[in-house]
Amino acid sequence: MLYISLLMLFSQTSLSVEECYKKGEYSKALEGYKEYLDRGIVNPELYLNIGNCYYRMGNFGESLLYYRKAWFLSPGNKNIINNISLFSKEQSNPNPFISFFSKMVDRISLRIFSYFLIISFSLLIITVSIRLIQTVKLINFPTNPLLFLSGLVFVFSLIGFSIWYARAKSKWIVTTETTIAYSGPDEQFKELMRVDEAEEGSLIRKDGGWWLIHFHSGAGGWIDSTTAYLVIPK
């Protein structure tokens, strides 16, 4: 009974949030979605919807921040990819093999790669163990195909996992305000460039309230930490 009541309450909340969005009351919709976050619910759809609210309100930095959070959880989601592509300045890789491989890796999340890695590793170990036992005991089991298959899946999973893990570990940031990048952690240092809202980069170092960022555009500099957020907070 309690479960049904809770379910009804949640579905009602969801509906009203969705209706707010439909009516164009994006700040109300955002509040509604943020309540889900406060309840500890984390999933790509929630992040996507929060990103949409921010986008409609004109806060493009925040919207990209939440799209990226959603993308990290579900990189193959077409809606997320579409929304991120509105901000994207990336160019396609000229090498078709690398392009294909990177596209494939980009469509599978770190979580899926983790599962693949666990399964393929376990299979690989079991197969290797059987092969070992076969040296002292006669066991009629075709280990070669299994070894090849599990090895292949393991290598692919390991590469994919490493790429995604490196992304997560790189402390991916998104700027939420237009700001200035300086050559040092203070406004007294030389101004290097203007950094637009919704720029992406990696956090290299922290110094007080300043972050040294390596932007994906190739440039780098110190920015005020209040103007950017980590996609995956540590």
Place this chain on the structure above:
Amino acid sequence: MVILILLSLTFIASVDRTTIPIGESFSVSVKIEGENLSDAGNPTAPNIPGIDILGSSRSHSTQINFINGKLTKITSITHDFQMIARKEGTFTIPPFSLNYNGKKYSTDPIKISVQKGASRTTATSSNSYGDAETATREFRNVFLESEILKSSVYPGEPVIVSHYLYAKTSLSDVQLTGPPSYENVWVENIQSPTKLEVTPTIKNGISYQRALIKQDILFPLGEKNVQINPFSIQVVVRRDMFSFFGERKTISSEPKTIRVKPFPHNHPAEFIDAVGNFSLEAQIDTSDVKTDSPFSLKIIIKGEGNLNLLSAPKFPETRKLTAYDPESKLETRNIGNSIKGERTFTYLITPKVSGIIQIPEIKWAFFDIKNKTFIKKKIGPWKLQVKPGSDREGGSEEKKYNTGKDISYISPLNEKTVSLIPKFFPLYFLPSFIFLILSVYYVMDTRKTLEDRRYANMKAIPRELKNGFKKLEKEIENNNPAQFCEDLTRLLLKFLKLKFHLNPFGMTKKDIVSELRRKKVPEKILPLLQELLERSETVRFTSLSLEKKEMTKDLKTAKEVINALY
């Protein structure tokens, strides 16, 4: 040349030219001028080594003025000393001195250069009166000079150019044939007198009458050198004060170049072209800002410098704001030799979205000529509340953001929580590792068993004992003494075989005991072992029987013996 003015007495010396060929005469004029000047006497000529004084003449003039009801009488006495240079070199004509009313006056020394075959720089006379004739500065009695205060400047740095007419003789009917022209500059006129005002002056030690023709401020455009083109006047020149008719001449100035040097290399990114000394102000109208209506931001640059040439500060356009090219308004005034004022740039800005929007700070820099450094200025940022316009939030303007595509619609929500990586991720690998370790152990153990007979025997003892004891217990339960004794004998002998690597099945009990003794088995065990083996043999091969109680006792003894020997 310095003019001494003491108690209304002027005592000056000048030469007709400063570069003189060897052996050619030149003139040094010493002028005594003063109010109500009575006979001032003659100046004392100095002794000049290398230069001979050929002779001197004296002229006298009086000018009477009636100013503000007061009559003044200015007397001017000029002594012309004709001199000749005998050798080459640079000479200094020492001061002439004069005693007047008990005071001693002296002129400043004059430097002259005596050269071999130097060209004449004195005036050349015209051939005929009344004919127009083109002359250059070589006509030294009358010439035009464009005077510049600086010979090299930075782009945009103001430089004053004054165009003067110099004359030794009296002039009339001065006509400017064409105004002075320039190249690669922006020109602001300071003064262009409609009536020439003549003032006495000394140039290169020579006394002239000078009149300003035009004065401009030039602002170099870019890094190209500034060209001051020659300009001309037509003038009627009278040879002396007694000549009635004059000579019409066309006098041209010489072209001049002002070198424009590049800015220092370390100029900041926000520097465009401002040169001078400025301050930055901003005015923003944020009272009722809506997404579909523009608001204005005024950037006011105040100060002194090339205000008329200033480019608008770069507006940091963001994804939320669109700024149109600014309108510009200039208010300047000439103060002395500089241009001061303010330049206002008005930006019309349209917010693309509603909500709180930040206008980023505007950065601008100018080049400070005095300190030869770039000064950076910034203003802002500003935060403003933008209300939705007639279009609702997320209107068509937003949809055109970046690619023209719109964002995907919201997704249906679910309650599940998705983590980046599975919880306790490393633990999932543990079973595989355990399996691997066990497999390796199994393989190693099997290999050792196969290779090491002793190890295999030792490994077999527990299993054999367990099975043997189980069997004996069963025989006790079944009350089968014969079978019990047979199994007990077999178990003990097998144990001895596995443990001590004997072959007890073909040995007598005595041999077994002696062999065990040789292997240093505890002595107290041996009688027990021998007794057990003998009794078992007796039961097996005679009609003697054992009760359950005795069998249990034998089993217990057997266990004690095995434990002691194990």
